[in-house]
Amino acid sequence: MKDESRRGFIGKAFGAVAAVGGVASLIAMKKTWDPLPSVMTAGFTTVDVSALEANKLEIAVWRGKPIFILKYTEDMKPTDGRTVKVGDFHYSVMIGLCTHLGCIPAYRNDQKDFKCACHGGEFSADGVNKFGPPPRPLDLPPFKIDGNTLVLGEEGPEYKAMMAKAGGV
Amino acid sequence: MxxxxxxxxxxxxxxxxxxxxxxxxxxxxxxxxxxxxxxxxxxxxxxxxxxxxxxxxxxxxxxxxxxxxxxxxxxxxxxxxxxxxxxxxxxxxxxxxxxxxxxxxxxxxxxxxxxxxxxxxxxxxxxxxxxxxxxxxxxxxxxxxxxxxxxxxxxxxxxxxxxxxxxxxxxxxxxxxxxxxxxxxxxxxxxxxxxxxxxxxxxxxxxxxxxxxxxxxxxxxxxxxxxxxxxxxxxxxxxxxxxxxxxxxxxxxxxxxxxxxxxxxxxxxxxxxxxxxxxxxxxxxxxxxxxxxxxxxYPEWYFLWSYEVLRGFFFEIAGISGKSLGLIAFAIANAIFFVMPWLDRSPMVKPANQRPYFKYWFWFLIADLIVLTVYGKLPPTGANAWVGFASSMTFLVLFVALPFITKAEAKKVGGK
Missing domain, CATH: 1.20.810.10 (Cytochrome Bc1 Complex; Chain C)
Structure with a gap:
């Protein structure tokens, strides 16, 4: 009887040690698979938009995706819910992948629109699909405005307002 | 020693x-x-x-x-x-x-x-x-x-x-x-x-x-x-x-x-x-x-049937998006075979062709898997999408029906 309880205690003690060790190693293993710090910092792309030239498309890369940043000229009309005002200028900030099959549309600055070479889809300057197979406007990346810089990857109030306008998509 | x-x-x-x-x-x-x-x-x-x-x-x-x-x-x-x-x-x-x-x-x-x-x-x-x-x-x-x-x-x-x-x-x-x-x-x-x-x-x-x-x-x-x-x-x-x-x-x-x-x-x-x-x-x-x-x-041929189940649901049903329905169906398709022993309620251990009801189920399943495989490779547009939907539904229905079919079979053959 005495032996039994002693063995039982040893068993329980070992179980407790093993459980702590097991949980600790699971945490370590989970963390090993986490994106590296360098990946996390690369998950945010900052662009100084004040220096951009109007009607000339700037393509930034954010999380492996092309991001279109287009500065509007005086005579281009901004679209509520699709364009954003930074300083005195309006900008389109969009994920540059055609919503049909993911090709990258090209900007035609004489016509002020986007044309996708793959299947002929066309988008206006604010990214709204106007011709061809694309089912919806170009997607918007999460962004935050910080003075004259655009931080891609963070959700700022302007982005949230645009999302709310688009129906919370 | x-x-x-x-x-x-x-x-x-x-x-x-x-x-x-x-x-x-x-x-x-x-x-x-x-x-x-x-x-x-x-x-x-x-x-x-x-x-x-x-x-x-x-x-x-x-x-x-x-x-x-x-x-x-x-x-x-x-x-x-x-x-x-x-x-x-x-x-x-x-x-x-x-x-x-x-x-x-x-x-x-x-x-x-x-x-x-x-x-x-x-x-x-x-x-x-x-x-x-x-x-x-x-x-x-x-x-x-x-x-x-x-x-x-x-x-x-x-x-x-x-x-x-x-x-x-x-x-x-x-x-x-x-x-x-x-x-x-x-x-x-x-x-x-x-x-x-x-x-x-x-x-x-x-x-x-x-x-x-x-x-x-x-x-x-x-x-x-x-x-x-x-x-x-x-x-x-x-x-x-x-x-x-x-x-x-x-x-x-x-x-x-x-x-x-x-x-x-x-x-x-x-x-x-x-x-x-x-x-x-x-x-x-x-x-x-x-x-x-x-x-x-498209995936390799051996994944086509489950890929087709994944994209077979391309529209919303009862407020659940097509994407979610496809995912649920895909998860079911990959897990359902595990519980075959319990879905088959008939005690018969015989080749399918000697089992009065199960034989139909078996060949129906094979036919459905072939349809899923063929359409899994085709672009999901127009009529293809509907064939995909119908064959994905058939797949799920076959497994829902299996316990009932085999139960009826057990009754017919009387525990043999």
Missing amino acids: AEFKQADSLYEWFDQRLGIDKFVKVMMTEYWIPKNINFLWAMGVLLTVMFTLLVVSGIFLLMYYKPDVAAAFDSVNYTIMQEVGYGWLFRHIHAVGASVVFLIIYIHMFTGIYYGSYKKGREMIWISGMLLFVLFSAEGFSGYMLPWGQMSYWAAYVITEIFGGIPLVGGDLVVWIRGNFYVSDSTLTRFFMLHVLLIPLAIIGAIVVHFYALRFPHVNNEAGEFFDFDEEAEKYLAGDKKNSKVVPFWPVFLSKDFFVLGFFLLFFFYLVFFHYDFAMDPVNFDKADGLKTPAHI
């Missing part, structure tokens, strides 16, 4: 220390297999041989393959294919082998379903077998990523994206699996590890369990007959081989298996040497480009 006497031969020396005689008896010469079987019972040995071929060809590929997004594509398509002596052979064995192993797995699996080899004591054989199917699927998927072509990349993208559909944690889970916000170098290196180490280890473990699970319920036979294996083995050992219902695994059963294996290997190496192209998608000879989606993405 037994007392060791001087060994008279080298064999005896080893036998004293390792019990070779006993081991060979238990594993081979006195492991009993029913006599009443056909060539479909050779698939297990074929799979063991295929797995060995994949491991060996994989070892040779591993010596030159580089798991790095900058080097992977060229290490396969230039170094292995052009420079390494017979590198092309090992690659083609590996690629064709991956495809053919699924062909044999499906034959093996549907032989089991046809003959009812998953119930009445054989549940663990079935479950460990289904576990092997899932592990082989993971192995195939992770291996497909390694050449780092366009299909590798976008298959990896689409399949990891699936986890994003899981409520609450989905988005974070996708980033965690990939090790980045998109399929990238970290994704390639971790799937490389899974492909060459962790999953093969798990497969070897599962194979051991699968073989062990055969020991107590024993191999099924063509008639689904239950008999006393010990009694039949005694008859065999006493010399009454003719009336015994069993034969030893070695040399009797395996000699027939090797005959089937011979035919199979002729077919396999015919594919390797003359028709390897079916396992080498041309799209995958373009290097991976995260900024350029191929016009049409």
Whole structure:
């Protein structure tokens, strides 16, 4: 009887040690698979938009995706819910992948629109699909405005307002 | 500890220390297999041989393959294919082998379903077998990523994206699996590890369990007959081989298996040497480009049926989005076979053609899987999308109906 309880205690003690060790190693293993710090910092792309030239498309890369940043000229009309005002200028900030099959549309600055070479889809300057197979406007990346810089990857109030306008998509 | 006497031969020396005689008896010469079987019972040995071929060809590929997004594509398509002596052979064995192993797995699996080899004591054989199917699927998927072509990349993208559909944690889970916000170098290196180490280890473990699970319920036979294996083995050992219902695994059963294996290997190496192209998608000879989606993405033939179930639901039903419905159906399709032993409520262990209702279910399922496979490869537009929806629904309905069909069958045959 005495032996039994002693063995039982040893068993329980070992179980407790093993459980702590097991949980600790699971945490370590989970963390090993986490994106590296360098990946996390690369998950945010900052662009100084004040220096951009109007009607000339700037393509930034954010999380492996092309991001279109287009500065509007005086005579281009901004679209509520699709364009954003930074300083005195309006900008389109969009994920540059055609919503049909993911090709990258090209900007035609004489016509002020986007044309996708793959299947002929066309988008206006604010990214709204106007011709061809694309089912919806170009997607918007999460962004935050910080003075004259655009931080891609963070959700700022302007982005949230645009999302709310688009129906919370 | 037994007392060791001087060994008279080298064999005896080893036998004293390792019990070779006993081991060979238990594993081979006195492991009993029913006599009443056909060539479909050779698939297990074929799979063991295929797995060995994949491991060996994989070892040779591993010596030159580089798991790095900058080097992977060229290490396969230039170094292995052009420079390494017979590198092309090992690659083609590996690629064709991956495809053919699924062909044999499906034959093996549907032989089991046809003959009812998953119930009445054989549940663990079935479950460990289904576990092997899932592990082989993971192995195939992770291996497909390694050449780092366009299909590798976008298959990896689409399949990891699936986890994003899981409520609450989905988005974070996708980033965690990939090790980045998109399929990238970290994704390639971790799937490389899974492909060459962790999953093969798990497969070897599962194979051991699968073989062990055969020991107590024993191999099924063509008639689904239950008999006393010990009694039949005694008859065999006493010399009454003719009336015994069993034969030893070695040399009797395996000699027939090797005959089937011979035919199979002729077919396999015919594919390797003359028709390897079916396992080498041309799209995958373009290097991976995260900024350029191929016009049409599809998996290898063996995943087409479940891929079609995934995209079969393309519209919203009762407020649940098509994407979520597809995910749910996909999850069910991959898990439902595990519970076959419990969905089949009929006690009959007979070939499907001798079962009054089950035979219709069986052939209906085969037909539906063929339709799913064919349409899984086609672009999901127009009428194709509706065929996909109908065949995906049929798949789900068949499994919902199985307990009722087999219950009715049990009633009809009266517990036989």
